[in-house]
Amino acid sequence: MADDSRFRVRYRLLADNPQDADQRALGIALEQTVEIPGDIVPKGYISDEIVGQIESVRHLGGNTYEAEISYSPDSAGDEIIQLINVIFGNSSIQQNIRVTGFEPGRVIRERFAGPRFGIEGVRARSGRGRGGLISPVIKPQGSSVRQLADIAYRCTLGGADIIKDDHGLANQTMAPFGERVKAVSAAVAEANARSGGSALYFVNVTGHTGSPVDEAFQAREAGAGGLLLMPGLMGFGVVQALSRDPSFDLPIMTHPSFTGPFVLTPETGVSHAIMYGVFQRLAGSDISVFPNVGGRFGFSVEECLSIAEACRASDGIGRPMMPSPGGGMSVERAGDMVSMYGEDVVFLLGGSLLRAGEAIGEAVRAMRDAVDSIAA
Template sequence: MARFTVTYRIFAADQTEANARAEAIALEQTVEIPRDVVPAGFVEDVILGRVEEIGAEDEGRFRATISYSPESAGFELTQFFNVIFGNSSIQRGLRVIGIDPGKEMASRHPGPRFGIEGIRALCGRHEGGLIAPVLKPQGLGADDLAQIGYLSAKGGADIVKEDHGIMDQPMAPFRERVEKTAAAVARANTETGRHALYFPSLAGQADELEANIRFAKEAGADGLLIMPGLLGFGVVSRIARDAILNMPVMTHPSFLGPYVLSPETGFDHGVIFGTLQRLAGADISVFPNAGGRFGFTPEECAQIADACRDGAGPGKPMLPSPGGGMSVERAADMAAVYGEDVVYLLGGSLLRHGERIGEGIAAMRAALNQTQGAKT
């Protein structure tokens, strides 16, 4: 059975220390016992992680590739991720910089149900960047949010996305909000002949999530926004795998920041916002745009976009969705960085247009068409 591999950046004083750390990771991520008591046979030959390759990257930095058996990961996404970076994630000076699931794990976790082509087909935007206004701010009632959704869809939005901070607050309870916004977006679609997609932010206690997923589908939502850092990557996988539900998933980075902000721990940006999201089954991955208020660099954003769209990655290529600092004035720069297969999130700047929000969407579409040569 084909093993899967994880590549780690190990911070160590020298090669000897790096070798010892790599062997310790192979133990920690699988059997979690001293090497001298690992049972011979199946456990030692199959389950125990193997250091396949290790070498110096730079002074004090080493790259180690460790392989693991699919038998250790089983069929649950959560255990798969646990093997990738479970206990070892608590160590200092260790970062995941690459994951190759191999054929077996790729078959167990097939990735996005829709991907780039599927999302484009659903919304009818066959070329050019997709525009996604964000319904906010928190504190508005369900009727007000639904009205913004209507104006956004009427104005030419491809995706109408709720803000991740709008969950099940008393001002706009999840079910009331979803029902009203889905109806408003559907009304706009009927009037325009287009098909803007509505992605509400999934909310509810753990024992309410399943019922709320079904409710959103029946109310007319086209997809769901999930925060895997809070609700879990398993929720993303559950939705993506359901052929009867048949809903795309957009993931949001809330709570995931500490996994990438230190260069010596966690994950590379492309791994957590690209590879892991694809393995879970997300179709669109939201992340902070360079030049916004969160401080991601252009190189980090490019790494995320590449990991989302790489044809050699796990499952179908997915859409990167940068947010923050988006404007008509920056459209040319953004198109140069991200190309055409991207979802542009437009939040606070778009809301300045008020009832004329459609004019802001049209201006962004015109700017993207001009820089990308896309057709309306």
């Protein structure tokens, strides 16, 4: 009977023959744990428990194999950084190895709470009980604080559920972090009061002070309704720290910047579902942004659907989270997108909205109406 306390990782390997595949799997099991040759691994607890255990190696066809390796939760502790380090630390630097699956096991499920808010919590905060959420992005970089606040105000009046900072808005002199957070938060609050809405402003935190956690609390005090983080640049540890802090009670959205090299090469890295679904939920993100099919980044329908499934899977870590496809969304494509993703999704609206100029609020309303009419 399999030990349900251990977590399991599936790796797709390229190997010349079954013997080579077995040796590659053994190399991963050692590399990801003790990082020493097998003949000098200390006997007892380390060899029996800590070293990765090869559960199976099977031939998928051609020179492709799949290895399943189980690991002790003791090797990961309760840190997201160390857990990912065990899943695919040093082996990520080797060629022709790709992570395609992850089973957390009983102990990791107990140690990692996952999203604090998840789908139900985000809906409760945004006041949108059903249907896809609409999230325009305030941009472009170079805009003044006043210009960004005006865009946020108009979009909120138009029926947006989430006003998201563009991930390129940091602490530039054109719109410094502190000023931007206060002004946009105030604009969204004013528009909510006027319209009776509950739109949330998600602030981009980059750690410009050296402490992204402190900046997150500054944003909260200034009136932010949520947070945007880039774990590909700042690490998943920041996401985990904030999602676990009982005094930080805002939902977290994670952005895919800098993560492309992990998923784009089929022979290496990790699957799209692992990067934008599993890892985000493990860290405690509530909304995971990823490039939408039909946009400028080239993700396929299958890849996007696998991400959405991992975000919302009932057997994932903690509460199901909201997938958030960005790019390729328009009134004309609303039907296809709702059919593809269903209701529990955050649709990002980017640069195309800016073409509406001062009528940007009406453009958001048109998108809101299109999504609602299809879901009805």
